[in-house]
Amino acid sequence: MKKGILYILLLMSNVMLANITLPSIFSDHMVLQQNEDVKFWGWAGPNETVEIKPSWTNEIYTVKATSDAKWELIVKTPKAGSTYSIIISGYNEIIINDVLIGEVWLCSGQSNMEMSASWGIENGEEAIAEANHPTIRFFKVEKSSADGPQDHIIGKWEICTSETMKDNSAVAYFFATQLQENIKNTPVGLIISAWGGTPAEIWIPEEVFENDKVLTEAANKLQPQDWGPTQPAKAFNAMIYPIAGYNLAGTLWYQGESNVGSLVYDKTLSALITSWRMLWEADFPFYIVQIAPYDDGYKHYGSVIIRDAQRKVANTIENVEIVVVSDISPTDDIHPKNKKSVGQRLANIALKKQYQAIDNLVEHPELERVVYNKENAVIHFKNADGLFIKGTASLFEIAGEDNVFYPAKTKLKDQTILVYSNKVKQPFSVRFAWGNALQSNVFNRADLPASSFTTEK
Template identity: 45%
Template sequence: MPRLLVTVCFFFVYAGAFAQLRLPAVLSSNMVLQRNATVKLWGWAGPGEKIIVRLPWSKKVDTVVTSRDARWSIDVQTPEAGGPYTIALDGRTSVKLENVLIGEVWVCSGQSNMEWSGNHGLKDIKAELPSCADNNIRFFHVPKTTAAYPQDDVKATWTACDSNTLKSFSAVAYFFGKKLKKELNVPVGLINSSWGGTPAEVWTPAELVQGDEKLKSAAAKLAPSNGWPFTPGSSYNAMIAPLTPFRVAGAIWYQGESNVNTAYGYTQLFNTMIGSWRKAWGYDFPFYYVQIAPFRYTPGQKAALLREAQTASLQYPRTGMAVITDLVDDTTNIHPQNKHDVGLRLANWALGDAYGKPGLAYKSPLYEKMEQQKGKIVLYFTNAEGGLKTSGGKATQFFIAGPDKQFVPADVKLEGNKAIVSAKTVKQPEAVRFSFSNAGMGNVFNGAGLPLNPFRTDNWEE
């Protein structure tokens, strides 16, 4: 009889523990929920267990019954920005989510230039530390993890921005979020899910890479490293998939350096990745990214081709690209130190494009078309408000070629949204290139001071 009693007691203790109400890490105290949106709350409990959800901004009490698979989820409506709030969830056990804010939430991902932080010696961050404390900027830093299949949780916590939490957080993400918070006057939540060295394949579901011959072939050329994964889907499964039920306003991305050797497939890969994220989240959120910076890659023009591939992704819906050719002080350093202005340019994309803030210049000039006119080529550009101009002296990094495909430095005359390009030694010009090299840094800008995007008018094989 005593043994039976012990067994019965053990069974009920075990069953009770097994049925404990649980939530994923991203749904926790100190989080930021997306404002004015239908957001999902979800987690685990005992099969058939009724979960009661009490939201402090609503008079309504919401309930949901846990499925036979021990999972539950419920959609709730969030109000305008505000807080802090306490959300109460009750089943057989209870959970309280405290110090919750309502605001704008962004995913920040990519490789090392997104990951780079104060711990990497960035002067921009060191200067911020004495005054960076802000309870209305919250961080969620996903640790580096891989998985063979999509996971349902990560090991991370929400924290407020202060001189300790900022040191290890993405500098680009921080400056992006700081600008949004200032201009929108709402709390901002930043989810940093980045890993230095990673190619875009690891952030893309494996079946989408392996199921396409072009992408599969490019992925097979990735060079293994001891510092980061290269298996398609491995970072997506562990560092993105668990976040996809969590409502976000959009994503920012800084990556591409590890794909320069397979630039020919990057546009398709990148578009596929963006599309897969949007499909997983269930809506077409804005996606803004940084064009890779000038750097002395060797050999060839592989970085120029990667930038060209990134530019082509601007045709994909709801995307935007920050050009940063003017923000580099050392082309032998693949990690430019100026992360402040990179974050600001991404923020201006979000403010102008996603949030509709008027009067913001956030688009770099882009090559539109060319005309051949009596030994010259006339180039036309979009986003050239205020007219094209140099930062000093003659326009540089323009090259022109004739039928022999031999490019020589060009003479350039800037007129409004046009550039008239010629060279005395090229009598029949056929093509123009601007800053189309690994480390080229041009000096042409629009009236708002945004640099002209590198381009070529030809499609000659490199």
């Protein structure tokens, strides 16, 4: 009797172990990246044969699970389209329904990325009412942290409706709608992995810090917070690592406020971008929303230093861009409500750089170089067509070798700005909009603002 019960228990155990299981990212309503060799992975019995049969092809993909019960398989996707199903079978069978093929973007950062229409965005009620887009899908990763890299992630794919849109990232939603206005019949999948109040360090793999003293020292200065972790890799382990390998078109990143005070944010952000690309084994586009000017009531340069660090990273790493939002963000609100313009500016960059769907000017005026000519500094910009200064105030400052900055006068000449002060006979450095709450007043013909910057060493 006992032997019989033991046999039944062992048999049941083997059957359970043999069942194919999938990460939650592979589920009904998902979006797969179009025209790519996409990776599927999961678990099965050791040496179990796993078959994948997508409905868009007659081809059957086969692989054997390893001795530790893991498997992965590369499947070729077609061009954008819907609606498909996928059968994954071994000793058991899983059918994934309502699968779309299109463009998949990872949307990460802190509260300004997380912020949904239900938080009270500008024209939010109208946006919610119009948010029935069946070919836009959300996968919202639940907030969690872990000491080591995890296999599983908590989340599910949802069809974009008024009900689902209102609780998902507004920036990501408006990004997707702008994409679809310009690249027709293309589904968009939005993987939203964001956590308000979090510093960049928690989104970076732990091994990055092991051999980098500068990053480790910066991470050690972070103070514990009630609303989320501040230790390196905590969110990365639980909210990024489990989806690494899910094919992406690119990443949107809106974060930085919780790193105000750091003097090495450019190095931190660069490490994040590099580590994610290494993990995915792809140099996907990485588009950054520059944090907005904000008056926190204290006299320091912490916020503008972060903005300048974001500018530097975009200028030095390939396929990284920033969008500047100082003109659409009031300085008394750390959570600016105009999320539609932010999402559209991100989408316009993608439409031009990634998809070649538009060719008009969508980039902000970008500092190219400064030429010092006797008592003048001549500032040259990229994307400077139609360059102009709004109002009469000058936000430029100039300094000599002593690094003492004085307010400067300006002259606009063609697509350059001449900067000078009678207090500086031999200029050595220039800075622009150098203050936490200063909003740019230099624009190009696309009415996009220049970033704050400094050339001081």
